[in-house]
Amino acid sequence: MPDTTGNLTEAVVDSLGTTTDPRLRELLTALTRHLHAFARETGLTTAEWERAIAFLTATGQHCTDTRQEFVLLSDVLGLSMLVETIGGDSGGPATESTVLGPFHMTQSPVRALGADLDLVDGGEPCVVSGRVLATGGTPLPGAVLDVWQANAEGFYDVQQPDVQPPGNGRGLFTTDTQGRFWFRTCVPSPYPIPTDGPVGELLHATGRHPYRPAHIHFIASADGHTPVTTHIFVAGDKYLDSDAVFAVKESLVQEFTETDDPSLAREFGVPNPFRHARFDLVLQPS
Structure with a gap:
């Protein structure tokens, strides 16, 4: 036939x-x-x-x-990462993009610089600080940072509405006149993506683990510049080379350095010693 x-x-x-x-x-x-x-x-x-x-x-x-x-x-399936890379690869000095993920499902509360995202006092205290810059290195005052992360046990607030208050691990920050940002939180931990649905069945059928390396999500935006959706990943995490959603890029891996500095701890309002991640987000002009 x-x-x-x-x-x-x-x-x-x-x-x-x-x-x-x-x-x-x-x-x-x-x-x-x-x-x-x-x-x-x-x-x-x-x-x-x-x-x-x-x-x-x-x-x-x-x-x-x-x-x-x-x-x-x-x-x-790696499609999210492929689409994000196709659309977000500027080929220049801008911060690399990565996946949005499935838990950007609720609006982050507006928070003042220096606020604590960890509303349940779990995990190791941490400070995240840096600047939002243009590709030429000029600071971008008034840039907006949407930040979200899982708690120390690896769950987002929307996954545990009876355990975590709404907005735990989330914040909407505006950079200061020098383009700077800083906030307190807990050191993120690796966690499994949800496996109690069809996607979990698929992972089981294909013999794949469900774990993501420890990370914090960011969306950075500023007038006249292209927004970037990205993460920072904790250096040394054992899942960096086998992220279940293929989202790790080498440039996004950051040291969460153990810091023993009582005066800096007082300045940030955290117990000493603490972990400190420093990095800049760079946006290309639109």
Whole structure:
């Protein structure tokens, strides 16, 4: 029997010819060709197709106001990181971007510089400080930093509404007249992404671990500059080379240095000794 699947593919592509949005037409055409090619290449069976549909249905059913299972699926397949790298690779001195992650699901509370993100007093005290700069090194006063992280046990506030107060581990900061920022928190710890849904089943089926190396999320923005979504990762973490969502970039790995300086501890309002991470975020002009 002759293979007529190519004719089917072309018929679907032809049906998209009346799409008035040229970019939508381009995307749907490429998607159709790649999906059809995948099915032909793998000899996809009806049973496998039905299982895939059931998996995607379950993924949608696990999405809530505080959990995005489809983002998590995109993350573990490396698609989130690929899209972020394609869109965020400036090729210049700007801070490298990485994935948003599935837990940027609630608005961070506005906090004053120096505020403590750790509202439950858990984990090792830490200070994070630095500047937001333009690519030429000019400080950017009034830049906005959206910060969020898991607690010392590896859970975000939205995962533990009965344990953590809303906004724990989150803050919206504005840099001072010299582009500086600083805040208190606890040293982040590695943690597993949620495994009680379809994405967890996928990881189990493929023999992959669910762990992310310790990190803090940032979105930095300033007038006239392109925002960057990024992390900083704790140097020495054992999962840096096997991040479950493939989001580690070498430039984003930072030392959380143990600091024994009573006067600096008093200045920051933390017990001595403490851990201190110093880094700058660099934004390219828009």
